[in-house]
Amino acid sequence: MIDALIVLIKVICALIWLLTITLYLTWVERKESAVLQDRIGANRASILGIRVIGLFQPFADAIKMIFKEDFVPSFSKKFLHTIAPFLSFFFVSITIAAIPFGDSIRIGGRSINLQVLDINVGLLFIIAMMSLGIYGIIIAGWASNNRFTLLGGMRGAAQLISYEIALGLSLVGLIMIYPSLKMSSIVHFQGELILGFIPKWGFFLQPLGFIIFLFAALAETKRVPFDLPEGESEIIGFFTEYSGLKWGLFMMTDFMEIVIISTLLTTLFFGGWQVPWLTSQGFQWPWDGEWLLPHWAVIIIQVAAFNLKVFFFCWLQILFRWTYPRFRYDQLMDLGWKLLIPLSLVNIAGTAIVMSI
């Protein structure tokens, strides 16, 4: 009974964490783009005249979107048209289950993992669920029964499937090094040290794999350098026939994918909740010193470190989105098939050679 309650609380907390960050990423995106273009950005949303640098903007956006007309075209396939945004939203939001937020807490003789679902195939689960998100795109493009949205959906499917190969292959090198596909043991493994002072993070073990994963993951989020599926104004995308909250769900899926990709980058390549030289007793400095900390302080530092890393990668992805122009379609395919996949194969071979030596 208590176990079930704990799981329920964990599910709710993880979803709230994900949705809050997603909600505020919309604000961060507007503000960050403004700052790097020498503007101020959205700062006018106010409650009773109080406007805290526009922090209420996401609520204003949400209210606007809820009250918009939810228009379903008469020529569309009604059921599929309705279900498509929920499909893509569901498959992205479910991946948060396998992400470890921190080490296990000990409360009253009970040890609670700060992770909703610590399954043995955690990494495969996340990648599988992210690939299933394609169904939302294809169904949205097809069920709208509009030639242009169909083309957008097909472009999206082609892009996502191409980049999924590079995404998967870039992780093979990591999987060879890490002892397990279990997310918690992957993070625990990264707590060790190389040469006694460099943390054994995936980034230091697999720098090439990190770069390939970063680019493939950017393509998976279908945002601007790779936004061929959407193509807001120039090439019509897969959710042209959507309006109101369903359109909002597609946008939210995009932002959620940013968060998920950031958590994945953090967990796989930057040590998850690990802080360099922090063990469960406290800091063990490489220069023969230590700073003992109580259990709760260690947990708080770890969770804060995880959040900081995730925020950094969210920031980085938004920076990329506001820096680069869109790829042409052939350039996109060239990058995926001719550069990232061969590089990831080279990475796998190199990792195998180094490991066998």
Added chain:
Amino acid sequence: MIKALGYFIEIIRGSIITTRHFVVNMFFHILKVIGIKTKRKGAVTIQYPEQKKKLASRHRSLHRIMKREDGKPRCVACMLCVTVCPSECIYVEAAEDPDPEIQKYPSTFIIDINRCCFCGFCVEACPEDAIRMDTGIIEIAQYDRNDLIYDLDKLLE
């Protein structure tokens, strides 16, 4: 593949430029939040309804009609502005003035701002310097089109 690798250098340079903009602007934003006044601002934005940019002295804004010393309009109803107006938005009806020096005055003088394109030809055409566009009023939007038809009383005010 080699060619594509070349792009990566440019990609990294591009993101360095945007990161520099972000860091520099954030630095000045944070200084402003702390309360340190700097000459340089984090953003070039003018927060419009509260802050307003100073209009140039030759900016063409809403029209006005100049008055004589006795309070009557300077206009002598010569119809030059009506003739020159490319949008045909000025309507003037002349009436006889008892003063033989002036001879005519406008009994009605209507500018339809809906049609006006703010070219300023009427100002240049006027021999009496009766019409000017230097009020500095640029927020003239109305909910009703009829409110944008300016007659002599509104133009003289």
